[in-house]
Amino acid sequence: MTLGLSRGQWLLLSTAMIFLLLIPFNLQRFGIYMLSLWCVFVVAAHGLNLTMGYAGQISLGHAAFFGIGAYASALLVKAGLSFWLALPAAGVLCLVAGIVVGFPALRVQHHYLAFATLGFNVLVWLFLRNEEWLTGGNFGVRDIARPSLFGVSLDGNLAFYYACLALLAVASYALAFLLASPWGRAFAALRDNPIRAESLGIDIRAYTLAAFAIGAFYAGIAGAFFAPLVGYIDPSPFHFAQSLSFLMAVIVGGSGRFFGPYLGIAVLILLPEWLRGLSGGGLTKIAQDWYLVGFGLMVLAMMIWSPGGLSGLFGNAFRSSKPK
Amino acid sequence: MLLEVLNLSKRYGAIEAVRDVSFSVDAGEIVGVIGPNGSGKTTLFNCILGQTAPSAGEVRFRGERLTGASPLRVSRQGIGRTFQSLQVFGSLGVRDNLIAAAQEFQGSMAGRLVMDSRAGLGARADAMIERFRLGHVAALPAGSLSYGQQKLIDIAMAFMAGPAVVLLDEPAAGINPTLVEELRALLESLNRESGGERPTTFVVIEHNMDFVMRLAQRVLVLAEGRLLAQGTPEEIRAHPEVMEAYLGG
Numbered sequence: 001m002t003l004g005l006s007r008g009q010w011l012l013l014s015t016a017m018i019f020l021l022l023i024p025f026n027l028q029r030f031g032i033y034m035l036s037l038w039c040v041f042v043v044a045a046h047g048l049n050l051t052m053g054y055a056g057q058i059s060l061g062h063a064a065f066f067g068i069g070a071y072a073s074a075l076l077v078k079a080g081l082s083f084w085l086a087l088p089a090a091g092v093l094c095l096v097a098g099i100v101v102g103f104p105a106l107r108v109q110h111h112y113l114a115f116a117t118l119g120f121n122v123l124v125w126l127f128l129r130n131e132e133w134l135t136g137g138n139f140g141v142r143d144i145a146r147p148s149l150f151g152v153s154l155d156g157n158l159a160f161y162y163a164c165l166a167l168l169a170v171a172s173y174a175l176a177f178l179l180a181s182p183w184g185r186a187f188a189a190l191r192d193n194p195i196r197a198e199s200l201g202i203d204i205r206a207y208t209l210a211a212f213a214i215g216a217f218y219a220g221i222a223g224a225f226f227a228p229l230v231g232y233i234d235p236s237p238f239h240f241a242q243s244l245s246f247l248m249a250v251i252v253g254g255s256g257r258f259f260g261p262y263l264g265i266a267v268l269i270l271l272p273e274w275l276r277g278l279s280g281g282g283l284t285k286i287a288q289d290w291y292l293v294g295f296g297l298m299v300l301a302m303m304i305w306s307p308g309g310l311s312g313l314f315g316n317a318f319r320s321s322k323p324k
Numbered sequence: 325m326l327l328e329v330l331n332l333s334k335r336y337g338a339i340e341a342v343r344d345v346s347f348s349v350d351a352g353e354i355v356g357v358i359g360p361n362g363s364g365k366t367t368l369f370n371c372i373l374g375q376t377a378p379s380a381g382e383v384r385f386r387g388e389r390l391t392g393a394s395p396l397r398v399s400r401q402g403i404g405r406t407f408q409s410l411q412v413f414g415s416l417g418v419r420d421n422l423i424a425a426a427q428e429f430q431g432s433m434a435g436r437l438v439m440d441s442r443a444g445l446g447a448r449a450d451a452m453i454e455r456f457r458l459g460h461v462a463a464l465p466a467g468s469l470s471y472g473q474q475k476l477i478d479i480a481m482a483f484m485a486g487p488a489v490v491l492l493d494e495p496a497a498g499i500n501p502t503l504v505e506e507l508r509a510l511l512e513s514l515n516r517e518s519g520g521e522r523p524t525t526f527v528v529i530e531h532n533m534d535f536v537m538r539l540a541q542r543v544l545v546l547a548e549g550r551l552l553a554q555g556t557p558e559e560i561r562a563h564p565e566v567m568e569a570y571l572g573g
Contacts, residue, residue, distance in 0.1 A: 003420055003441050182427045182436040182443045189413050189424045196411040199373070201399040201428040201485060256415075 003188075004180030005258055012259070013176065017169050024161055032157045033229075034273050039164035040225045041269055043171045045253070045261035047218025048246050050175065053256030054184070055211035056191025057105050061117035062246045064124035065094045065216040067238025069223025071128060074141045074233055083147030083228065090224040091217050098216025102209040121240040128235040140234030144227045160229060167225055171218060176258065178214070187211060191256075248299050254309030263310040267295065325387070326351045326525055327372075327403075327489055332381030334367050334549075341367040342378070343549040349489065352523040354515055356530060356540030356557075360569060364549040365529045366408060369491050373405055374398040386488075400429075404487035408494050408529075410474050414467025418458055418477055421466045422449040425481035448484065456480045456510065472499040479507070483514060489525040496532045504532065508539050537561070545569065 005013065020039075024032050048062045069090040076086035104116040128135045135141070146155045147163075154160045178184060186207050189197040194204045227233050245268055253264025272291050278284045287294075306312045327349040334342040342364040349355050357365050371378040374395040383390045385401055393401075413421050427436065427443040436443060453462050456476045461469055466477055475498070482490050495511075496504045514524050530536035536543065537557040545552040545560060547569040553560060560566055 003416075178437070180441050182423075182430075182439055182441065184441075185416065185420055185424045185427060186436075188416050188420075192413040192415055193411055195375075195395075196407065196413070197424075198395045199399050199405050199407075199411075200425045200481065201396065202424070203396055203428065203433070205396075206433060 004184050005176050009258060010176070013172060016262070017165075017172075020165050020168075021162075024158055029157055030277075032161050034270060036157070036161045036164040036229055037226075038265055038270055039161075039168040040222050040229060041249075041265045042261045043168055043225075044219045044222035045246055045249050045265050046171055046175050047215035047222070049250050049253075049255065049257075049261050050178075050187070050218070051211045051215030052247070053250060053254075053260065054179065054191065055187040055207065057102075057208060057211050058110065058114050059101075059117045059212070059215065060114045060240060060243045060247065061101060061119075061121035061124075062215070062219055063238045063240060063242035064121040065097060065219035066223040066226065066242070066246075067124060067128060067235070068097055069094050069220030070227040070233050070238070071135055071141070071223075072220070073224035074144045074227040075134070077144065077147075077228070078141065083224075084149070087221060087224045091221045094216040094220025094223075095213045097220075098213040099209050101216070102212030105208050105212065106205050118240055118243070121238075121243050125235055125239055128238060135235070138234060140232060141227070142232050144231050144233065146228040146231075164225055164229065167221065171221070175218075179258070183207075183210070248295070250309075252295075252298055252302055252309050254311030255307070257308060257311040260309055260311050267298070267310070325349075326353075326385070327527070328382075328384040329368075329372060330382040330384065332368065332371055332383065333379050334364075334371050334376065335379040340549050342371060344381070345546070345549075345551045346381075347544055347551065347554060349525060349527060351488070351525055352515070353542060354511070354526045354528065354540050356528050356536040356543040357546065358530065358533070358536060358543060358560075359546035359552075363546040363569075365546055366493060367549075368546065369405070369493055369527075369529065372398075373403065373491060399485075399487075402486075402488040404482040404485065404490040406478050406482050406490075406492050406495060408497070410471065410478060412466040412474050412477050412481070415465055417464060418462045418466055418469070419446075419449050419453065421477055421481055422452055422484050426484035426486075429485045445484070452480045452484060457506075472503050475499050476503075476507070479510075483524065487524070489527065492526060492528045492530075494529055494531060496530055496535045504535055508535060511539060 024035065027035065044062065044066050048059060051057050051059050072090035072093050073083065073086040076089060077083050101117060101120050105113050108116060129137055146160050148154055154163050186202050189202055190204050190207050198204050249264030249268040250260055252267055253260030253262065275288050275291055302309050325348050329348070330346050332342055332345045333340065345368060359365050367376070370376045372383050374393045374397065377392050385403065390398065390401065413424060416424060423442055423445045426445050430436065430443045430445065431439060453459055458473065458476060461473060466474060479492065479495055496507060511526060515526060516523065528536060528540060540557060542554065543557055543560045544554045545566050552569055553563050553566050
């Protein structure tokens with residue numbers, strides 16, 4: 001057993017990245033767009049997986065960070081700033097917000113923490129909806145331009161897909177290195193047994209705040225890419241229901257498992273779109289109509305029979321260092 | 325004087341769990357703490373270790389006041405502990421449990437972000453694994469092991485960072501007699517071993533009389549929160565009040 005990723009998992013990660021480099025050549029415009037969305041959402045879910053899966057801190061406010069990142073990048077770009085400056089600014093803003101939201105976690109745990117983070121999400125959502133002078137309220141922010149990099153325009157769907165893929169690659173490898181460092185072990189210690197951890201000199205306050213801050217940072221930079229990807233944002237995708245979706249995606253994929261978000265977000269975002277695209281009656285129609293019910297049942301089934309989620313079911317190749 | 329406890333009391337409402345207890349521990353000593361259930365042994369430990377704040381009194385470590393310090397600060401000062409119940413990191417491997425127990429003493433928090441995964445503790449962890457005879461399970465998740473093995477890991481973890489004093493809460497409870505003997509030999513060797521450094525000092529709460537009387541050089545007896553007696557194991561065995569407290573006679 002190794003801390004962080006096993007050798008097989010590093011190989012799998014690199015293989016997945018190469019596959020993702022090549023796959024758009026087989027896809028139509030819509031498919032490329034969906035895959036870009038998947039990349040962005042996986043990065044955000046990586047963040048929640050770190051906070052919740054690896055460090056054991058429940059959060060029902062992840063969509064708020066995603067929203068703060070999206071609005072920060074959109075508004076800063078609208079104000080004339082380069083996207084490549086707006087991106088780190090959005091990340092840092094979420095990092096700070098993550099530390100602030102982490103403070104309740106120093107006092108309360110479990111369902112109390114769930115409600116505290118949910119409250120934060122509602123607050124952010126109301127701010128996005130009501131503060132029209134800044135956020136445009138329900139009308140949102142329109143015509144968010146895609147950036148260019150070193151004079152190369154990323155406006156095309158394929159070009160922006162590769163930008164999203166680059167984000168996913170950097171975010172994934174950075175997380176893998178973080179989990180393999182002593183920090184990964186400290187997060188696991190915090191999740192498994194905070195009282196024991198503290199008695200061994202592990203500063204559980206600092207690591208709790210770090211888990212929230214880094215998780216929020218991931219959501220923030222994902223949000224910063226989400227805005228130019230979709231081109232128009234309003235408060236609706238950052239409602240706390242989206243936080244529940246992130247939570248379910250992490251659980252279905254496998255909480256505390258490295259490839260959990262890849263699978264969970266695929267089930268959450270790609271599967272329904274694929275089902276919608278299918279034509280024909282009978283079983284297809286049933287699958288389309290009952291998708292959400294199926295997803296809910298899947299969450300239930302995972303919690304009862306496979307706490308490791310889909311990654312747990314895939315066995316050795318997907319197994320991370322967290323068998324429980 | 326390494327560790328001093330002065331007039332320590334802990335009150336929970338009308339109940340006085342610890343009443344005016346004073347004692348001191350010298351470097352290199354093994355001190356046993358015995359007493360019937362509910363006599364305040366664990367509460368006394370928790371007051372010393374920052375888990376609960378004492379109602380009155382003082383704790384001094386190396387002459388410095390440590391009363392009311394957080395468990396984190398207590399551990400950073402060089403005081404290790406084990407808990408009465410099992411306390412390992414269940415999902416982590418045995419080796420990772422041991423490294424987790426000492427990594428925070430290596431460099432700064434920011435530095436550990438870019439540090440090698442084992443934080444330079446691989447060799448020390450392996451030596452501890454060998455010493456506690458956990459080699460055959462070293463790579464398995466600690467939570468999957470037997471109670472006795474987890475107990476050994478728990479104790480080994482308390483030594484990883486090289487503390488000056490370790491407070492053990494019932495280390496021999498629930499493990500088989502052969503292992504109890506091995507554990508005693510291990511603790512004695514850790515106590516004797518100076519290796520150019522200071523020896524490890526122990527304070528041990530224990531119900532297993534045979535174990536504690538053979539291990540400890542000095543024994544404290546608590547009854548109803550008070551320090552009833554202290555002395556060598558021989559003196560304690562001959563103490564009439566102690567016999568009465570234990571046998572209720």
